[in-house]
Amino acid sequence: MKGDFRVPFCRTCRDRVWPPFERCPTCLSKTIFKRISRMGILLEFSTSFISGHAQDFGIVDLEGVHLLGSVQGNNIFLGCTVVMYDCGVDENIRPFYKFRTGT
């Protein structure tokens, strides 16, 4: 299922809440989902062979939101700019995040 990446923010103290939760862990106020930039920085990366073919993946920082996702591109390096071009929920009801290098 194709997704729309949004992050909860506290309605009162406006803090970002990640991992997502309906209440702010600081003041327990309700949160509201907002879009953030889909452009991030690659903090670490490597290659998985579990699926039978090489798949690059890594840790991405999206304005302080850290998550693990797949990474595509010809020139992947530590600190490079990546863009989330797809996200959603797969057939196992796991979320997925897909990034590619570039802006």
Next chain:
Amino acid sequence: MSPTEIDAVIFSSCSSDQYSASIIAEMLGIKPKIAQRIDNLCNSGTTAVISGYGLIASGLCKSALIVGAESRNSPGRTLGWDVTRGSFALPIYWATMYARNHMRTYGTTEEQMAMVAVKNRKNASKNPNALYRKRITVDEVMASKRITYPLKLLDCSSLCTGASAILLLSEVMSSRRVENPVYVTGIGAQTNSASLSKVMSDMNGTGTAKIAAKDAYDMAKKTPKDIDVAELHDAFSIMEIMAYEDLGFVDRGMGGRFVEKGMVATNTRGGILGCGHPLGATGISQVAEITAQLSGDAGRRQVKGCKTGLVHNLSAGGTSATIIILGVD
């Protein structure tokens, strides 16, 4: 000791079975004051030991039976709640991130990681309860199936079905019944988060283990130099290298070279790499091994003259950690 003398039964497991501590108590003919189950993923076992220690130290109980058991297909294999892992939910993905960071930052090599697996499998060959008793070589680790870069099949532990148990007694009770008692002298535990997102910002070591180790050393009035034997959470070979640093055996970044020198006897039972990883049972097996070593009951794998031992047990990429120090005096 009669089952009627056991005051508490604590069951460590990530299973979803109901009322399991009470069921175990009934099946063993025990009517405990307190029966409870502990689930804290991979460090459930040592968390259960801490609970038993607390019950005895508070005076609520004089004895506690700590039992850990897990089946291979335990729901504890992954943490479904953690959406920050995306589709990379398996533990090998965070272990790979730690390994890549260590290689990049400190120059740790694949061969050094392989040496951890070789050492622990050699130790496991002397342990009749180990899952893998066949020795392996560095070449075999390096040639084993590549799962990620840089982790190969033999760098990884296996989930398995298994069980372990220990009996904790008060100091007064043990002095009457145990010939060579081993004491819990230091405990440290720390939980920083459940999600991996909080770990991802600093992959240089396991923050929870560093805090827990300091607390345990302080409580035991010991330093890393006092540790003669240690059980380390080697779910992946890189985790043992990082543990050397988090526990203060070596400076940050020197873990890879430490495995080549082997200055502290580590994972003498074979570790998780050699014994397998029945999640809720692992921490209790670690405590049982250090207890056996300190009481001189470790048989073919006995470390001579050891007086102080340490257990290092992690959960979910190091989001929580337990350190327990044991001693004979």
